[in-house]
Structure formats: structure tokens, C-alpha cells
Amino acid sequence: MIEIRELRDHTGVTRIQELQALVWGRSELDIVPQGLTVAFMYQGGLVAGAFDGDLMIGFVMGIPTADPEKQHSHMLGVIPEYRGTDVAVRLKRFQRDWCLSRGIERVVWSFDPMRSVNANFNLRKLGAVVREYHPNLYGQMSGVNAGVDSDRVIAEWNLLAPQVYERIYAPPVTPGIQHLNCINSGLENHLDLQEDTLVYRLPEDFGALVREDLEGARAWRAAGREALMHYLKQGYFLSDFVRQGGNFYVLKREG
Template identity: 30%
Template sequence: MITLKELTNIEELEQLEIIEQNVWGMESLPVHQTLTAVKNGGIIVGAFDSNRIIGFSYGFAGFKDDQVYLCSHMLGIETEYRSKKIGEQLKKKQLEIAQQKGYTEIHWTYDPLETRNGYLNLSKLNGISSVYMENAYGEMKDGLNKGLPSDRFEVHWHITSDHVKNPPVYDNLIFLNSVSNHSQVPVCSQLDDTSLTEAVYAVEVPKDFQRIKNEDKNAALDWRMKTRELFNKLFESGYAAIQLIPGKYTAHYIFVKKDTLKLGGNQK
């Protein structure tokens, strides 16, 4: 049985090191930094199988444009425990603690071509994104990110909003791109719709981007650059990504006008 708990002392925080190394293959965060974060508004949640830590989420206090929010920086789960909804459990526990501390928003980033993350962040948790960050972290050398610009969606999770509690449902999607296969590697073609006047749009992405990176790096870079252009165009036109719907070989994002969403707190 998986249990969750907030981590607040040195002994508990030291347990994060092995997961960081296993998941990202990088040096772990210093305990003096994570300890300082949790003593000053940060939240670290551990997931345990019996007494063994198998996953965690880490967030620290953020401030921008006169707003305080929780910046959720890391979420890692040991390989054998993935696809068991533990990431979702960690985020929901993070939300619970964040509300207790008085936060109304949680922000984090993810690669929009990693559909497992997109499905969790937007479709399961009902976060939204209207910010595209080009090469957000510069050149990254870990196994998941090596070799491509580190583009990211910035997710805003309005944790007290009606959108999170009762997300809208959309149909009649207008796709801004199409996907074809070339030597079993999906290829992106952009469609001509420069006006962006419709209520709802969709952008199709490959379901398994890591496979494309491993098999054809040029195709992976092509996906990065073409979707970068589409996502930036949508965000600049006032749209927000609100869902990711997975299919057999591809997935698609749904975009709607951000000003149509109910993002304020404590709405009835």
C-alpha cells in the first residue's frame, strides 16, 4: 500500500537523493536547500511503499507580478512504480497541503511533447497552460532531455477555481496540424489557418516522443520546432491549453480562449 506524507526534517529529506539519481541521473539537491525551502513555505511530499520512499514532489514558494504561488519544481517516481497513479496522488496531496498553507495557485513546467505528463497535468489535474518557454533550461544532458531544446509549457493550477472542480467539455475541434508516418516515424504537417478566430482548436502530437528521439533525432527536432511555432501562435492569440487527449499512436491538445475559463477562486 502506498502512503503519502509531508517531509519536513533532515532525515526525511536525505531519502530523496537516491530517487533523484535514479530518475534524472544527476546530483541531488543539497539537503540544506530543501530544508530551508520547507521552512519557508515550500512543500515536499514523499510516497512510500512500507518504509521505502519510491517517489516525491518538491515545491518552493514563488512570487511574480504581485502574486504568491507554490512553484512545483520536481516530481520523481522510481521506474517500477510508474503508471500506477502515484504521480496523481502526489499532486493531489500537494494541493491539499498548499490550500492549508493559503496558496491559491501552483505553477510548474513540463515538456509539451511528453504526453504522459501532459495528460496528468491538464486532463487529470485540470491545470492550464498559456505560457510557452523556449529552451527554458538551456542544454540539458540527462537521458530524458539530451539533444533537444528544453522547451516547456508553464502550467498554472488554479487550485481553488471552478475550472479545477468542474472542467468544461469541448467538441467540434479544428486541428491546426496533421500527422503522417514516414518509415514508422510520425511526421508533423502544419495546416493553413492564420486567423485563429474559432472557439476551440487542437494540435496533434506523437504519443511516444522518446521513441522518436531514439530512432530519428531529426524528426524529433522537427516536431519540437513545428509545435513551438503552433503553441506560441495560439498563446499569443489568447488561447490556453486545457486538456490532452491520448490516442493509440498520437495525442492531441485542446486549446480555448483563456478569458472564457473560470479561474477565479471560491466560485459557486
């Protein structure tokens, strides 16, 4: 039986370091050190693990921000053998309950906008939205991110929003998008669209491109940066993600 529980001391932190290497293939330089993880715990942060018996199979780490009502979710990882299960969602539910019990109403985190698995999880499954794009946020990285700029968008998770509760407990039917104008044709962007709702198509598997066609991955990174930054600056936000004949962000105009 899988259980989610908070870690309250250094016990288990070594396993979190092991999980970082398993999930992201990170070099030691990119792994959050044990001492820093323990410091997060004692300064009002959340460090929780998902356990199958005695084995930790996933974790979530959230740290305080300058805004006492907002937490930065620094990492969430699940080992490969448990991907495709509900472990990641259960970790986020735990984080939501933990935060709300302490008066924290918003959680934010960064993710790679080209990776459809992350986009689907963050927007469709959790009900987060995106308004910020940061080019090469972390500089050059190791592991699964090696070779391409570390562009990231910021997921905004309003814990009291009805949409968030609905997505994590009673997911709605996927909306149809066939009639919506698409921002891109592959790597070619259309930057003159004005409709209130648009879609942007992601590559089929950006991770495979990074592994097998690095120049192709870099081209997609540049095209995605151009299109998404342009429309976010024009007052749109990423409101949803749909897998329907491809991988698509849904963009809506604010207001």
C-alpha cells in the same frame, strides 16, 4: 499500504536525490542538492514523499514565490515500478491540501509540451491549464532530455477551481474531438485557423524520438514551438488533453 507524508528535516532527502536519478536519469550537475532541498523546507516550501512501507517511491517538492498565494511546484517524481498507479495523483492531492491549509490558492510548474504522458497528467488528470510557452527554458539538459532544447510550458493549477476538484476526485468522461479543426498535419502547421476551439496533435512518443531519432525529435520540437507559441499569442490557452486516435491538446480562445 502507501502513505504520503511531509518531510520535516534532512532525513529522507538523500532518497529524493536518488529518485531524481532514477526518474530522469540526471547527471549529478542537474540533481537538486540536499542542502538546497532542506533550505526549501525551512523557508516555507513543501517536500513530501510517497512511501510503500519504509521505501520512498515518489516525492513532490514545492517552493514559495514572490506571491504568497502562489507556489512553484519544482518537481514531482515516481519511480518506474509505480508508474501507472495513483501515486502521482495522490502526491498532488497532498500538495493541494497542504497549500490550501496555508492560504496558497495557485500552484504553477513547467513541463515539456511534447511529452504526452506529462500533458495527460497535468491537463486531463489534474485540471491545470497552460497560457505560457518558454523556448529552451533550462538550456541544455542531461538524462532523458539530452539532445533537444528544453522548451517548457507553464501549468497553472487553480486549487479552488471546480474543474480541479472534479479531475482529481471524480474524473469526467473524455470529450469528443473528431469535429474540431487540427492545427497540424504532422510537422506541417496551419497558422490561420480562427475557430474558438482547436486541437494540436503531439507525436506518438516524443521520448522514443529523443532516444532513437534525435533529428526527428528536434523537428517536432521546432514545429511544436511554432504552433503553440503562435496560438497562445493569439489568445488561446491549452484547456485539456485527449487521447482519442492520437494525442491531442485542446486549445480554447480566452473569453
